[in-house]
Amino acid sequence: MNESKAIKIIKQEMGWESKSSTLRAFEEAIKALEEVQQYRAISTTEECRAAMGKQTAKRPRIMGNAMICPSCPRCFKSASPTYCPSCGQMIDWGNEE
Numbered sequence: 001m002n003e004s005k006a007i008k009i010i011k012q013e014m015g016w017e018s019k020s021s022t023l024r025a026f027e028e029a030i031k032a033l034e035e036v037q038q039y040r041a042i043s044t045t046e047e048c049r050a051a052m053g054k055q056t057a058k059r060p061r062i063m064g065n066a067m068i069c070p071s072c073p074r075c076f077k078s079a080s081p082t083y084c085p086s087c088g089q090m091i092d093w094g095n096e097e
């Protein structure tokens with residue numbers, strides 16, 4: 001059961017309930033559930049955005065003869081990994097067809 005389903009059931013039950021204190025308790029429960037839904041939606045979007053950002057290949061920064069990860073201070077001297085071993089950023093080494 002997710003929050004939307006719980007809210008739906010509570011609202012159905014509210015139709016049968018006539019005691020005002022119980023109705024108020026139901027209303028509070030719905031409010032709390034709706035807040036949880038909002039927080040969940042926000043965190044999912046942020047996690048998704050962070051993951052998507054690192055899946056887009058970025059050019060490494062060049063400092064002398066060292067290549068540096070565009071997302072963290074990790075330095076690649078000779079190896080050219082597809083993903084940064086420190087932060088998971090995908091690296092564009094500029095050798096694609």
Ligand SMILES: [Zn+2]
Binds near residue numbers: 074084085086088
């Ligand atoms: Zn990195």
